[in-house]
Amino acid sequence: ALIAALILGLLNAIIRPVLLIITLPINILTLGLFTFIINAFLIWFMPSFVKGVEITGFMPALMAAIILWAVSVVVSYLLQTKD
Template sequence: MMKFLVRTVANAVALAVAVWLLDDITLTGGSTGGKALTLLLVALVFGVVNAIVKPVVRLLSLPLFVLTLGLFTLVVNALMLLLTSWLSDVLDLSFHVHGFWTAVLGGLIISIVSWAMNVMLADDRS
């Protein structure tokens, strides 16, 4: 359970950094506490998308991963971020990603920050 919470908080921080750095990734409305709650909910959606949809997409696009020596990961991450944006809209969360190239850059930022947060918050007791 603790590992799940750490990953969710890491994803929320990574999403917040992407919102802060990129103008075309927006989190609108509400107070600071409301935005923090929205970020946590979007992080949960993002985690579910990455846990359920991403493995299927990676398996189906395996030849492209091999052909591009792994660079296709950027496209898959962008698609997962766009799917999260769409699901957030369906769930009436105020998180939006505008455009594919913004999603590519946002996916890269989220991957780097999430990795760094997981390293810093990792529990050595596994």
């Protein structure tokens, strides 16, 4: 699981910015919701680099992207500093 997280982090750091620039017009039209599709694509693509991890389709990858977003929002809220 740690290797999968590392690979997903690398994909997000290297490939995600390029995909966001390429899909900027679609992202603007969907008010940013297309970002979930990009994240789901990266999650769906990640098992090709990590043995033992299997994503059975695009919908499970999309659900994983939404869950990761929700966890990120909660953790960011809990860790925010009060100035």
